[in-house]
Amino acid sequence: MDEVRDDRLPAALFPNALVLILTLCLGEGIYALNSFLVSTSLPSAVIELGGAALIGWAFTVYLVAAIVGGASAGFLKSRLGARRLLIGPAIVFLAGTLLASEASSMITVLVGRTLQGLGEGIIAAACYVLVAEFLPPRLVPRFFGLIAVTWAGCAFGGPLLAGFVTETWSWRAAFLMNVPLILIFMGLVLAIIPRGRGGTAKGMPPLGRLSAIAAGIMLIAVAGLQSQWWLTAGLVGLAIATLAGTVLFDRRSRHRLFPSDAFSLATTVGAGLWIALLMPVAQASTSVYLPLSLQRLWGYGPTEAGFVSALMALSWSAAAFAVSFVNRAPWPRRLVRSGPLLLVLGLAGAALALLSGLPWVLIGAQIAIGCGFGVSWAFLSQAIMTSARPGEQDLASGLVPTTQSAGYAIGAATAGIVAQAAGFDGNLAPEILAPAMVAVFTASAVMAVGAWLVSLRVAATSTDGAA
Structure with missing residues (x-):
């Protein structure tokens, strides 16, 4: 090609x-x-x-x-x-x-x-x-x-x-x-x-930029361990500046790590990478805190809590398999747009479930989260891969799982910051844990809204042609 x-x-x-x-x-x-x-x-x-x-x-x-x-x-x-x-x-x-x-x-x-x-x-x-x-x-x-x-x-x-x-x-x-x-x-x-x-x-590989990426992610992880809000905010700001500066510097480099339009909202590749980052950022909160919440707030055992957590993976798999034979417009475009929206509903449902104490609401929320990833991820990845500029397809394709991993790392740290701001300091008493987890899942739903808004940009470009 x-x-x-x-x-x-x-x-x-x-x-x-x-x-x-x-x-x-x-x-x-x-x-x-x-x-x-x-x-x-x-x-x-x-x-x-x-x-x-x-x-x-x-x-x-x-x-x-x-x-x-x-x-x-x-x-x-x-x-x-x-x-x-x-x-x-x-x-x-x-x-x-x-x-x-x-x-x-x-x-x-x-x-x-x-x-x-x-x-x-x-x-x-x-x-x-x-x-x-x-x-x-x-x-x-x-x-x-x-x-x-x-x-x-x-x-x-x-x-x-x-x-x-x-x-x-x-x-x-x-x-x-x-x-x-x-x-x-x-x-x-x-x-x-x-x-x-x-x-x-x-x-040699650009070790300076690779080190900057590692440092930026680690700064967010360290920020989640701080007790003073100003120190947390300062570390997060420094992390964002480090990561953004690395991407901008990479664009002017002769040998790039990222495609030239990485994280630019003006292109399918850039907007798609934003979705690949923001969806895991939002979902990471349930991976980190949901099993703990179920055991401490609802008295579930490890097996029961693990089963509820695994519903997300099962729903992802079932939805991904169900849409794997879709290849006609306009369905790929619609599915890319639907994924983040389902994620928003699922995370909001998780917060509502903890408020109401209704297990069936949480089960539905986990299924919605999994389906959100399942219906959209393949077409999103394919849109990023096939929309890359000449000579940059390897960079764009390889960056999809890397961006996903970065999203989970940033999301886990961000969830910790939100939990701490909501009063969770490691005390597992229900009166402390429950409101903190509601705040975490609500904040995650808001972040998922950002992914949905960006998905409108990707869905409006070349997703159908990619599929």
């Missing part, structure tokens, strides 16, 4: 797209499964190793490293080619997994988690890049449907399997459960992905 896409898979080497789709789904699935394995087994690691104060940072360093890795995927693709882009990070992820599983302290676990995040962040972004490059447009929504199903399976099976292995053997064995999958993934990559020429980008 243009000079960047120079290692398109020859038809003779790949007569059936199914094998490639399954390989790329496995790359994304490893990311998903690892998230649930670690969240289930990490408390046992903390009990054995000590360092309970660092448990949150085990997720923070992983996510920040994944964001940095994902942001560099487009540059590395043009430097290394498709095969090495996947194999190298897979080795890094494997090394991090082995290091964390053999850790004798939480500091070593954090180092291992950082390596895991860096490797899997590149892999996740690379899978998006290769989907846009190798698959015909009509198959792209079906790929995202399979990804949603993969995440749903991991959401249900991951905690159950990790819990069983941790109780039967140890948390170290649970950490190692990804090793066979990453080895299979590497074998498939070597078997079906051509070497590719690479070499179109010279020099």
